[in-house]
Amino acid sequence: MLEPEVIAREEIRNLLIEYVQCADGGRTERMLELFAPDALMEATGDPGCTGRDEIRAYFERAGRSIRKHMTSPSLRHHLSSINIDLRSPTEARTTAYFLAITDSGPDHWGRYRDTLRHDGTTWLIHHRLLQLEGRAPGGWLDRHEAARGTVDPS
Known part of the structure; x- marks a missing residue:
């Protein structure tokens, strides 16, 4: 593997890790900087968000839900593979x-x-497909979806 390839892979890996750390730490402005200005984010069960303003609104809604449905608003994302x-x-x-x-x-x-695309200075997320594959019954996301009327709470 050539040195530029190794550097690119580490920069991308760092971006993905910084994204979850920003999301978990409530650092929305920095998290949004990791997306291209015209990025598209699609999450299972939700309409797509185009651009940083729509992505910000998506995460602000999630943040309000976390504060509403969790006694201790601590959420940690772990990445693997x-x-x-x-x-x-x-x-x-x-x-x-x-x-x-x-x-x-x-x-x-x-x-x-x-x-992701490199803009000459840094890597940015241009398209994110967030594929939800499961949720714990009675957990925050389950309660959030039930409150929105998008999942059967039973």
């Missing part, structure tokens, strides 16, 4: 598994499927 497919020196596709943990234990899990 990060696969980086460098398509060119300026484009990559990634897949990473995520597991979200609350003070009650595992809450929800799935995959991030991203397309």
Whole structure:
């Protein structure tokens, strides 16, 4: 593997890790900087968000729900099996598994499927497909979805 490829992979890996740390730490502005200004984010069961303003609104709604439905608003995302497919020196596709943990234990899990591009200075997320694959019955996400009327609470 050539040195530029190793550097690109580490920069991408760091971006993915910084994203979850920003999300868990409530650092929304920095998290949004990791997306391209015209990025598209699609999450299972939700309409797509185009651009940083729509993505911000999505995460602000999630933050309000966390504060409403959790006694201790502590959420930690864990990434694993990060696969980086460098398509060119300026484009990559990634897949990473995520597991979200609350003070009650595992809450929800799935995959991030991203397309990233290097803008000459840094890598940015241009497209994120957040594939939710499961949730713990009675957990935060389950209560959030029930309150929205998108899942049967029984």
